[in-house]
Amino acid sequence: MARAPRYGPYTCGIDAALDVVSGKWKGFILWELEVHGVRRFAELRRGMPGVSEKMLTQHLREMEEDGLVHREVYAEVPPRVEYSLTEHGRTLNQALGPLGAWGGERMRREGLEAATAEIPQG
Amino acid sequence: MARAPRYGPYTCGIDAALDVVSGKWKGFILWELEVHGVRRFAELRRGMPGVSEKMLTQHLREMEEDGLVHREVYAEVPPRVEYSLTEHGRTLNQALGPLGAWGGERMRREGLEAATAEIPQG
DNA sequence: GATCCCCCTTACGAAAAGGTAAGTACCGCA
DNA sequence: TGCGGTACTTACCTTTTCGTAAGGGGGATC
Secondary structure (H helix, E strand, O other), X not given: OOOOOXXXXXXXXXXHHHHHHOOOOHXXXXXXXXXHOEEXXXXXXXXXXXXXXXXXXXXXXXXXXXXXXXXXXEOOOOOEEEEEEOHHHXXXXXXXXXXXXXXXXXXXXXXXXXXXXXXXXX | OOOOOOOOOEOOHHHHHHHHHOOOOHHHHHHHHHHHOEEEXXXXXXXXXXXXXXXXXXXXXXXXXXXOEEEEEEOOOOOEEEEEEOHHHHHHHHHHXXXXXXXXXXXXXXXXXXXXXXXXXX
């Protein structure tokens, strides 16, 4: 489960926020969109090695439901879909800032390696 | 899984922080210890209705491993065990502040109810 | 003597999350 | 004709997480 609720009832704001962020790749998606502004599906996919198409679409749909991500579909062939952050997504990213800094500090403290070349610290 | 790693490799600080916070009751434990300073096992248990003893001990052990929680055992009969936040636990709580505020805002926005009488907002 | 309290541990099972692989439908390129 | 690219969907399976229920060992209380 980890956190199954999705849409409360919550015990506090942290609960409500974690419900929206937890998911193996959501933090990464948030970060990719923060950095690049707009990204297509395949760009996101290539940007985060290891993610499957299934998980990526699933996470993106949930984040769209949660009002964090905007999905723009262009009626073209071949299809083009662009993802970007909504206002709420951007404020969430700001709220995650201190947590990212804390995590970075922890990584330094514990000597935990980073996975990729790109090391955002939220 | 939700997030299985536990001790990296991480892609960023947010990853590293979420790894430590995710777990159904961890936010709540953090909050209880923040508010009360020191709490015994049974006090924590009573403070968060719905948690099982198994999950509570399991989460507390992990948080102890992660250096967030200090566990003090008194060689008495009946046994007495006191839990409190470490320095890292307290700084984590501070880093969670903005996230809790964001979550609270989201709850208000979406009209999501809170579960208990006590409504911390991290 | 029976029950309750303390702080757990263990075994078992259900549910959720995630991974793998294949299929869809259409197009451009060689 | 065959392959790669676009953005997915679906079915199936494994891993992880969480919950339930029971036990344990000693002491105090009824």
